[in-house]
Amino acid sequence: MRHTPHYLMTDPDEVRRLIRNNPWATFCSPVDGGVVASHYPVMLDEAASEGDQITIISHFGRPDDELHELGEHQVLVIIAGPHDYVSPSWYAPGDLIPTWNHVTAHLYGTPEVLSAEANYAALGRLTDYFESRQPHGRSLAEDEAGTRRTAQGTAGLRMRVDRFDARAKLSQNKSPEVVENVTAHLGERNPALADEMRRVRGRGA
Template identity: 60%
Template structure:
């Protein structure tokens, strides 16, 4: 990412929150054949992610594990949080330059390939994580043999993050009055309303409101 020290996100608790709330991630590998990118859901390994540690568990569909050369080298996993257009019409009179606010983390690590049993458990956990919010949840435990056959088409991975480059660009350079205006418009009903981005701005500018 562009070198913007004043927008650095250094709090690992916040980075973990970002990963927890935005599980659909992009995995990028620099392979012998060139750059490869794929999109998959990852879950934060809550038990292992303490202190400065961040550990992600996920899977790829075969043959993406070969395309990415998983386990052979470091990969980049991109976590994209709330983001959106910020109109200069929300600024003070005379300010005409728009911007794009965002919360983004680039996480680096070398994947560990999970065993078949570990992968099946990871897939079960992933399904249960999302199914817990529906009225009649379904899980892999309802048909273990079928689930095991389907799991053979995937490869589970565990990524211990060794490097982090994260940004929270949320109008930190603007006056409190302009920040309030931006949040108000994001929480409104206009074409660029974005309640989730407004919440991220409140976390930075007035944590009491987050």
């Protein structure tokens, strides 16, 4: 991403929060034929994500694992948080350049491909994680034989993040009055992004 120091997000806790709140990720891999990209849900391996360390768990549907040459090299995982267009009509007169506010993290690492048993356990954790938000959540354990058969069509992965490059571009270069106006406008159509702007202001960034 473009190197803009005042938008840098360097706190691992903030990146972990971004992953928890925005678990739909883009996986990009350099392969012999060029670059391939796929989209899958991710979750933090909380036990292995303390201090500066971040580890994620996911799975690929076959044959995406082969297309990505999964486990053979470093991949880029893109976590896209709230984002939206910012109109110069929300600025002071004479300030005419529009922009796009966003919170984004690029995670780099070499995935560990899980064994069949570890993959099934990871799928169970992923399912339980997302089903816990549902009023009548389901579990793979309700039909272990059937869900194990389905799991054979997937490849689980765990990725320790070697480094991350993250940005929270949230109008920090504008005056407090303009930021307040932008936040108010975004709050009408993109409350999540407006909340991120309030958080940054609250931290004094």
